Amino acid sequence: MLRIGVLGAARIAPPALIRPSHAVPEVTVAAVAARDRTRASAFAAKHGIAAVHAGYEELIADPSIDAVYNPLPNGLHARWTLAALAAGKHVLCEKPLTANAAEAREVAAAAQASGLVVIEAFHYRYHPLLARVLEILPTLGSPRRIETSLCFPLPRFGDIRYDLSLAGGAMMDAGCYTVHALRTLAGAEPSVVSARALLQKPGVDRAMSASYSFASGATGHTTASMWSRRLLSLSARYVGSEGSLKIFNYLMPSAFHRLTITRAGRTTHERVPGAATYVHQLRAFAAAVAGDASANLTPPADSIANMTVIDAVYRAAGLSPR
Template sequence: MRIGVLGAARIAPAALVRAAGAVGGVEVAAVAARDRGRAATFARRHGIATVHGSYEDLVADPSLDAVYVPLPNGLHAQWTLAAIAAGKHVLCEKPFTSNAAQAARVRDAAAGTGLVVMEAFHYRYHPLARRMAGAIREGELGAIERVETSMCFPLPRFGDIRYQYELAGGALMDAGCYAVHCLRMLSPGEPTVTSATARTLHRDPRVDRAMTAELVLPGGGTGRIQASMWSSTLLRIRARVVGTRGTMSVFNYATPQLPSRFSLTVDGRRRQERFGGEPTYVHQLRAFVAAVDGKHTNLTPPDDSVATMSLIDAIYEAAGLPPRP
């Protein structure tokens, strides 16, 4: 598989270039950026053969099988749609689009094409996430009463694109999309937002630097997501599920190849299980290639993305903020 990269993004080396070195049959073959010089520097540094002068040229390159989209959030839908129209498979960074309506447009464009369009929730393809989801699906905890997920990290650079409303920025979009997606994965069905509270930027009150939301789950349970890029909670990446038979607690569900912890208490008996090994990005890229080959299920397809973006839009509305444009 020959993949082209749209943009010399900071995430691309870990998420794709280094992962490709660990996955057989994958070549990162081309890159394009708004600044051709920046793309050329990126290509030299990472051994990429072709530099295109524009995103349009890369998407149209007939030698490429797939396109990786690590652009700012507000550009995801536009270039995913362009890649689909060009007959390319797509691995698109999260959040999938700016809002649910855009996600639905991408879903509809991909339907019936035979193309794999995967949202890059890399953690979902790691054995830890499979174990977490399996514990819920197999009923180990009994009926689910409470699900809590968080993704909080410090980003005090308020001029960063991740704080720009026009580029679909905000803590809920950048950090919170993990917490929202993980909560959906651990819920017995699609949750409904009951309330949300945002902490916003002084210079642009449309942009959240932190967000907390309360939800109700099918069956009567409740949920809570916490997300921040700048708040009193500097670092918190956790998931916790309480059921009628026990509790599951996970520290660092997002990058479990780094220090992480999984513990399960069922019927009063507690055990810990270890997960590590290959990076989540390697698992994701291997799954993407296998999905293209028809050998693996796409766990984060556009339908899943529409549900995630719908919940994000609903949280913004409950917090009194507009969905991202």
């Protein structure tokens, strides 16, 4: 049994870990800690978590805990992931894994030295939809154009996702997905050509668009927003020399999605069955901890590459990396 402790009584924890654990019998959510113990106790009572710890350090030091789920604000991901690794715990960390590429390299080095598993929680990557997409791509010829988007309305400007000190910004919260999906579909690393930010406050982007080039000659574009005219968008498009592919809702395909493939003038539509993305992700985490390295599709090495692009996007937009 893989016993997981949760750092913080975060809103994302129930859909991303607690409910999925009910479908993954080899996992149990065994403990929670929060800055406010009263809040942690209420969270534990609501979700049937047996142990409540006084703080993050106490939870990480608990010898009965095998792994840690880290859903803390972006700017705290590296600090507490490193602390968990130092205490001998595997880590499932919410995206983005770190605030920047330098921190990602630090986490990757610590994970490699410890032999412990670290997974960045790009949950969409674990759904069978993405496996099917990657199976189709070679039939579409060499890549010509790739576009990805994730836009949603978050007008609560006091939210931590707009806090520069906590590594906030649209490119961090939504943009990390768009960059990851771009890289996944391309199967290669992009160079940033240009980027444009819309600011919510100095240094904090509420929206970001960026253009890319690839060594193959292909071009790319990402659109990320937490507040802009483009209120809602979650799509990906791949144009190859022999055909094209579109995905509506690559992020949460178990809710609803549509895969559209065009080849030789013929268009077909597919839907790929699967459980919730978070269930697939948790199964992969458990399998990786059990020794199946191939189960980890989003390891720290991938995080370094993703954060390198995000850092470059911020610089191209005239902003500093987080």
